[in-house]
Amino acid sequence: SSLAPEVFARTFVGRPGAPTLTVLDSTHPAAVDGVARAIDPVRALFLVSSKSGTTIEPLSFLEFFWDSISSATDEPGAHFAAITDPGSVLEGIAAERGFRRTFTADPNVGGRYSALSHFGLVPAALVGADIETMLDEAAAMAAESGEGRGGFALGAALGELALAGRNKATFHTTPSFAAFGGWVEQLIAESTGKDGTGILPVADEEPGSAGAYGDDRVFVGLSLAGDDDAADLDGFLDAMEAAGHPVIRITAARPEALAAEMYRAEIATAMAGAVLGIHPFDQPDVQAAKSLAKQAMAGEVEGEPIPEVPADGDALAGAVGTFLEACE
Numbered sequence: 001s002s003l004a005p006e007v008f009a010r011t012f013v014g015r016p017g018a019p020t021l022t023v024l025d026s027t028h029p030a031a032v033d034g035v036a037r038a039i040d041p042v043r044a045l046f047l048v049s050s051k052s053g054t055t056i057e058p059l060s061f062l063e064f065f066w067d068s069i070s071s072a073t074d075e076p077g078a079h080f081a082a083i084t085d086p087g088s089v090l091e092g093i094a095a096e097r098g099f100r101r102t103f104t105a106d107p108n109v110g111g112r113y114s115a116l117s118h119f120g121l122v123p124a125a126l127v128g129a130d131i132e133t134m135l136d137e138a139a140a141m142a143a144e145s146g147e148g149r150g151g152f153a154l155g156a157a158l159g160e161l162a163l164a165g166r167n168k169a170t171f172h173t174t175p176s177f178a179a180f181g182g183w184v185e186q187l188i189a190e191s192t193g194k195d196g197t198g199i200l201p202v203a204d205e206e207p208g209s210a211g212a213y214g215d216d217r218v219f220v221g222l223s224l225a226g227d228d229d230a231a232d233l234d235g236f237l238d239a240m241e242a243a244g245h246p247v248i249r250i251t252a253a254r255p256e257a258l259a260a261e262m263y264r265a266e267i268a269t270a271m272a273g274a275v276l277g278i279h280p281f282d283q284p285d286v287q288a289a290k291s292l293a294k295q296a297m298a299g300e301v302e303g304e305p306i307p308e309v310p311a312d313g314d315a316l317a318g319a320v321g322t323f324l325e326a327c328e
Contacts, residue, residue: 003186006183007180007182007183010178011179011180011258018126025057036065045081047080047083050084053090078100085105115183116259145267162197162275165215167216168217170220174230180222210239210240219248220250225252225254
C-alpha cells in the first residue's frame with residue numbers, strides 16, 4: 001500500500017495547490033517520531049491504507065496519530081480517511097470513529113498489483129496528479145497488451161530470458177521516473193520468487209561498464225521524452241547492447257504515462273510467471289513468515305508467549321536478548 005503512493009508523490013511533486021504527501025511505512029520509533037515532528041496534525045489528513053484492515057503496522061500508526069489529534073480537536077475523525085476492502089475491520093473502525101471518507105477498493109486486486117486501484121489513485125489525486133489522463137494511458141496500454149503487445153510482449157521476453165539464464169532484470173530510468181524502480185522491484189520479486197525459481201529485479205544500481213556485468217543480465221530502460229539525462233541512459237543502454245546484453249527500451253511521452261508503465265509491468269509480471277510455470281499472484285513465503293511470527297508471539301511454536309515489556313531501553317534490550325538466546 002505504500003510503494004505506489006511513494007512513486008506518485010515523487011513523480012508528481014510540486015503540483016500547484018496540492019498538499020505534500022508523506023508516506024509512513026516504517027515502525028521504527030525514529031521514523032514515526034520524525035513524521036510526528038514534521039507535521040502539524042491539526043492541518044493534516046491521515047490516509048490509513050490496509051487491504052484486510054487487520055495489519056498491525058497501519059493500525060498502530062492510526063492509534064498513535066489518533067491520540068495526537070484527539071488532544072487537539074473534538075472531531076478527530078474529520079482528519080482521517082481509509083482505503084480498504086469492503087467489509088474489512090478498518091471499514092468498521094472508520095464508520096465507528098466518523099472518518100471523513102472511506103474508499104473501498106476492488107477486493108480481487110492483490111496488494112502489489114494495486115497501484116491503479118484506490119490504494120494508489122487516491123494518494124495520486126491528493127498530490128495533484130491528473131488521474132483521468134493516467135487511467136486513459138493505462139487503458140491504452142491494456143488495449144495494446146490485449147493485442148499481444150505491451151505487457152504481454154515484455155513479460156514473454158523477461159520469462160524466456162530468465163529460462164535462458166538471464167534472470168536479473170536490471171531497471172534504469174531517467175530522473176522523472178526514478179521512483180519507479182523500487183515499486184517494480186517488489187512487484188517482480190514477490191510475484192516470481194518462489195518454488196526455487198524467479199526473476200531477480202535490480203533497481204537503483206549505479207550504471208557500470210559493460211565488463212562489470214555477467215551474462216545473467218537483461219537491461220530495461222524507462223525514460224520520459226525530453227527528460228534530463230535521457231542521452232546518458234541511451235548511451236549506457238547502447239554500450240550494454242554492443243556488449244551482447246539484451247536491452248529493452250521504453251519511452252513515455254508524458255509523466256501521466258507512468259500509469260501505463262505500471263500496467264505494462266503488472267501484465268508483464270503475470271506473463272513472466274506463466275512462462276516460468278509459477279503462480280504470480282500468491283505469496284506463500286510472505287504468508288508463512290506472517291503466520292510463524294504470530295504463532296511465536298502467541299507461544300504456539302514452543303515455550304511461553306512473548307511478554308509485553310515497557311519500551312524503555314533496558315527492559316526492551318533485555319527482552320530482545322532473552323528472545324534471541326532462545327532462538328539459538
